[in-house]
Amino acid sequence: MLAAAGLALALGHAILQLPQAAVSLPTQVAGNMGQSGVEHPVTAVLLNFRGYDTLLEVAVLLLAFFGVMALSQTQSMCPAEPAHALLQALARLLAPLMVLVAGYLLWIGAYAPGGAFQAGAVLAAAGVMLRLAGLLPAWAQPGRLLRTGLVAGLLVFVVVALIALGQGVLLQYPSSAAGTLILLIETGLALSIGLTLSGLYLCSMETRA
Numbered sequence: 001m002l003a004a005a006g007l008a009l010a011l012g013h014a015i016l017q018l019p020q021a022a023v024s025l026p027t028q029v030a031g032n033m034g035q036s037g038v039e040h041p042v043t044a045v046l047l048n049f050r051g052y053d054t055l056l057e058v059a060v061l062l063l064a065f066f067g068v069m070a071l072s073q074t075q076s077m078c079p080a081e082p083a084h085a086l087l088q089a090l091a092r093l094l095a096p097l098m099v100l101v102a103g104y105l106l107w108i109g110a111y112a113p114g115g116a117f118q119a120g121a122v123l124a125a126a127g128v129m130l131r132l133a134g135l136l137p138a139w140a141q142p143g144r145l146l147r148t149g150l151v152a153g154l155l156v157f158v159v160v161a162l163i164a165l166g167q168g169v170l171l172q173y174p175s176s177a178a179g180t181l182i183l184l185i186e187t188g189l190a191l192s193i194g195l196t197l198s199g200l201y202l203c204s205m206e207t208r209a
Contacts, residue, residue, distance in 0.1 A: 026041075029041050029044060029045060029049065032044075032049070034175075035175045035178065036048045036049070036178060037110075037173060037175070037177075037178025037179035037180075037181070037182050038109075038110040038111070038178075038179060038182055039110060039111045040109065040110060040111055040112055040113070040114075042113065042115070043109050043110055043115050043182070043186075046115070047115075047182045047185060047186065048171075048173065048178060048182065051157075051161070051171040052171060054157075055154075055157050055158070055161065055171070058153055058154050058157060058189060058192065058193070059154060061193065061196055061197075062150065062151065062154055062192070062196060064196075064200070065150065065196045065199050065200055065203070068199075068200050068203050069139075069142070069199070069203045072203040083132065083133045083134040083135075087132075087133050088133045088134060088135060090133075091129050091130055091132075091133035091135055092133075092135070094126070094129065095126050095129065095130055098122050098123070098125065098126040098129075099123065099126060101122050102119040102120070102122040102123045102126075102190065102194070103119070105118045105119040105122060106119040106186055106187065106190050109186060110179065110182070110183065115186055116153070116185075116186035116187075116189035116190040116193060117189070117193060119186075119190040119193075119194070120189065120190045120191070120192070120193025120194040120196075120197060121193070121194075121197060122194075123190065123191075123193075123194025123195075123197075123198070124193070124194045124195075124196075124197030124198040124201075125198075126194075126198075127194065127195075127197075127198030127201075127202065128198055128201050128202075131198075131201065131202055136202070138202050138203070139199055139202045139203045142199070146195065149191055149192065149195045150192055150195050150196060150199065151192065152188045152191055152192050153185075153188040153189035153190070153191060153192030153193065154188075154192060155188070156184060156185055156187075156188035156189075157185050157188070157189065160173075160181050160184065160185055164181075
């Protein structure tokens with residue numbers, strides 16, 4: 001505890017001693033919003049100005065899922081207990097609404113807080129809820145269609161990056177098409193993130209005789 005407290009104090013002191021930034025990042029973002037293709041600064045930063053970071057984050061998330069899927073092949077899991085009929089009815093009612101909310105968050109991300117990660121999280125929550133209600137089986141071995149959905153977001157992101165590279169710079173979208181390309185990327189990401197996050201749970205709940 002003393003070591004942790006000393007480290008916290010040292011880090012706090014180091015942060016307080018940092019010089020004032022020579023460049024104001026919020027000012028730079030605001031000055032380039034017209035070229036970003038969207039109206040919300042967070043989406044502009046994540047999907048345009050710092051697209052490299054988001055691309056790598058998606059790749060890391062997908063690798064984490066592959067690791068969980070590989071481990072689940074060697075572990076025995078207890079089958080889930082049958083859910084109450086009331087819980088199943090509630091899950092059937094809420095799942096379509098959650099998909100609708102995810103679509104709204106995906107669309108509104110260009111103008112207000114939202115986007116692919118938030119939409120994917122809602123889709124993943126819907127998948128976990130359906131599993132807990134006994135309406136969705138665990139993933140023993142994802143099929144071809146499911147695997148396509150898992151990698152769709154990363155593949156779309158890479159394809160768009162390569163198209164931009166053909167125009168000059170990797171992940172530098174043409175201003176006239178930036179909004180469309182960002183929406184295309186976010187649609188693929190929302191699907192992949194939703195499947196990946198729910199898969200982290202569904203694979204770990206795999207049952208074996």
